[in-house]
Amino acid sequence: MENIADVYVTDYIPTIYTTPCTMRYTQNGKTMEKGIFAERNGVLIIVYNKTQNVLSLVRQFRPSVYLSCIPVEDRKGKIDTVKYPAGLGITLEFCAGLEDKNAPTEQIAREEILEECGYDVPLTRLEKIGTFKNLTETTGARSTFFYCEVTDEMRVTKGGGVDDEIIEVIEMPVEEVLNYARNGYVNSPVNFMYGLYWFLCNKYKPRNQQL
Numbered sequence: 001m002e003n004i005a006d007v008y009v010t011d012y013i014p015t016i017y018t019t020p021c022t023m024r025y026t027q028n029g030k031t032m033e034k035g036i037f038a039e040r041n042g043v044l045i046i047v048y049n050k051t052q053n054v055l056s057l058v059r060q061f062r063p064s065v066y067l068s069c070i071p072v073e074d075r076k077g078k079i080d081t082v083k084y085p086a087g088l089g090i091t092l093e094f095c096a097g098l099e100d101k102n103a104p105t106e107q108i109a110r111e112e113i114l115e116e117c118g119y120d121v122p123l124t125r126l127e128k129i130g131t132f133k134n135l136t137e138t139t140g141a142r143s144t145f146f147y148c149e150v151t152d153e154m155r156v157t158k159g160g161g162v163d164d165e166i167i168e169v170i171e172m173p174v175e176e177v178l179n180y181a182r183n184g185y186v187n188s189p190v191n192f193m194y195g196l197y198w199f200l201c202n203k204y205k206p207r208n209q210q211l
């Protein structure tokens with residue numbers, strides 16, 4: 001995963017995943033102009049293996065996180081991957097995916113758990129937490145959060161994603177996740193912190209009562 005090479009940043013090339021545009025409007029008679037980077041909606045699942053007392057997390061290289069670590073003056077031409085190693089862009093996240101098919105969010109969540117974490121779970125195991133907005137200024141897309149408790153018996157593959165995805169599954173003891181999250185600098189999205197604290201407040205029963 002750390003083997004990143006030949007990195008270049010180009011002008012935006014349209015994809016099916018992101019749509020940049022500008023919205024112009026008047027509010028209280030004042031003309032406004034705002035840049036929007038429309039994204040697809042998605043799902044996020046907090047996967048807790050109660051047999052092992054671990055959270056099933058995914059580690060992956062995120063280009064946008066990597067780019068944010070590189071000063072603008074160093075973004076021209078080939079990026080110096082010695083000066084800016086891949087680790088800067090490797091995040092720890094909950095299992096998540098885009099709503100890329102016309103199916104109920106529960107079904108999409110179930111498939112993401114199987115593809116990324118390797119657990120085959122019945123739909124009845126999925127507990128819907130709620131639907132929230134991602135970044136409100138730039139994307140406005142929504143994420144639907146689920147909680148899913150799994151056991152060792154439900155594991156059918158190693159996980160790690162499908163097609164060209166490079167994803168590492170990390171099954172981390174809850175106390176370790178909490179220590180990671182308590183660092184001042186956490187290479188995880190805000191939705192990770194929300195999911196973790198939702199889990200601690202609503203589901204987790206510490207075995208030694210010492211969180």
Ligand SMILES: Nc1ncnc2c1ncn2[C@@H]1O[C@H](COP(=O)(O)OP(=O)(O)O[C@H]2O[C@H](CO)[C@@H](O)[C@H](O)[C@H]2O)[C@@H](O)[C@H]1O
Binds near residue numbers: 041098099143
């Ligand atoms: N901008 C992009 N450009 C090119 N290819 C792209 C792309 N975004 C996704 N893809 C590709 O689409 C495929 C499927 O992605 P996934 O559904 O697994 O979503 P991902 O885990 O990236 O999280 C996604 O969905 C979750 C849940 O909404 C969000 O939290 C997270 O930010 C979001 O990336 C992958 O092969 C991925 O590389």
